[in-house]
Amino acid sequence: MINRKITFIFLLLSVIFLHSSYSQKYDAVDKLVQKYPKSFSTTDDLAERINKDFKDDIDKARAIFTWIAFNLKYDYASFLNPPKSQGFSYSNEAEKQKKLQQLDDKIIQKAFKSQKAVCEGFSLLYQNLATKVGLKCEVVKGDSKTRLSDIGREKLGSDHAWNIVYFDGKWRLIDVTWGQGYYDGNKGRMVIDFAPIYFDADPDYFFAKHYPDSGTFLNSKISKDDFLNGPLIYNKTIEGDNKIKAPKSGIIEVKNGDKVTFEFKNISKTDQFYYLNKKNQPVRVQNGKERKGGLEFQIVIDNTIGNYITFFLDTSSIASFKVVMK
Incomplete structure (x- = not known):
């Protein structure tokens, strides 16, 4: 019994030490980024500052996450009344891609200048900055699970966007929209509440609340039934690892x-x-x-x-x- 207790205490202290070291590394990045100006003239200027202050890819990825999370607010009014989609004509695939990029650029600049956006603006801005600091980054669109009524829902939707970013030899999951806060239905407003759990998120937890349109992650199929019919989990579930x-x-x-x-x-x-x-x-x-x-x-x-x-x-x-x- 004594040996079991000693082993348990040793394992517990090891976990605490590792978690503390991990947090301290990110704390240093977060504290430095929070001293940055609240706004920059261009995304190039912000990217240049990040490249100057950080050398490791993981620190650059975290710096972008933290700056956006602390300086952009979710535009709930736009979510409730989304602008009409813009149509355009094109004569070939190259022209189509060029015009799509122009539309994305407008969303990025609007998010960066107004410091308000919905998930598309958050994820496009993250991709823009990640690319400029030398990281591979993609935007992923898909479904989200946030309400009681989502448990056992029959159909998938496509109402959310997030990022995958490559560093330290792996593609990582990042949701900077949810990293900045959440909507409080009781208060009827957005609550700013930094949630670092959505940086380099655990796939098991992440895909309990996210389902990509492709149905896959890194060429592995994600269970649609597990997403639709699984329990609803919360930020505190992930923070406490209460699987x-x-x-x-x-x-x-x-x-x-x-x-x-x-x-x-x-x-x-x-x-x-x-x-x-x-x-x-x-x-x-x-x-x-x-x-x-x-x-x-x-x-x-x-x-x-x-x-x-x-x-x-x-x-x-x-x-x-x-x-x-x-």
């Missing part, structure tokens, strides 16, 4: 009175861990068993549970499931 081990589906089909087993990574019996019943009252998880670095417990699904069940750790949402009574 959902069970159930795998976000749709819980049960009869009244059935017990459902849940298991979450990195949660213990002593944590303030609870769910809300259909009256929005907190119900503490009482019967948990700690298993392999996580918590396993059962919930009786009855008429006190609403159409969705959301679990909270302290005051933060961790995961939501859709409840379907047979």
Whole structure:
């Protein structure tokens, strides 16, 4: 027992040390970039400043992410009332690509000058700056999963855009739009809340909330069913590495009175861990068993549970499931 405790403590301290070192490296980049001017005359000027201050590709990629996240705001008004799409004519493929690039350039300059954009502007500006500092970067368009009603949705959409960037021998996932904050429906406004989890994001978490139009990442197929039918996860889920081990589906089909087993990574019996019943009252998880670095417990699904069940750790949402009574 003593040896097990020593091993556990050693592993825990190793993880903390590695995470601390990793954070400290990015902290240095973030702190320097936050001292930059809030605006630059051109994207060339900003790219030149980044190239001057940073030599490693990873630091350049992070510097762009941080500057955009702290200086651009999501244009929610434009999201609600998008401009009409612009049509154009062309005589060959080369002319088509040239005109498409001109349209992208307009979006980039508008985002850079006004410091407001929707996801397309964020991702195009990121690509523009990444290319200018010597990084390979692409814009990816696809679907996003952000609401309870997205659990079990039947069809895919294409309402979001993000980036993939190449550094240190790998293509990395970056969503600078979500890195700058989120929309708070209760307050009716955008909330600026820097979320570094969307820089070099973990693919398992990333594709729980993103689905590319191509259906693939690095030539590997991504499960459409896992995206559409999986649980809804939140930023705090990713930050705490609270991976959902069970159930795998976000749709819980049960009869009244059935017990459902849940298991979450990195949660213990002593944590303030609870769910809300259909009256929005907190119900503490009482019967948990700690298993392999996580918590396993059962919930009786009855008429006190609403159409969705959301679990909270302290005051933060961790995961939501859709409840379907047979």
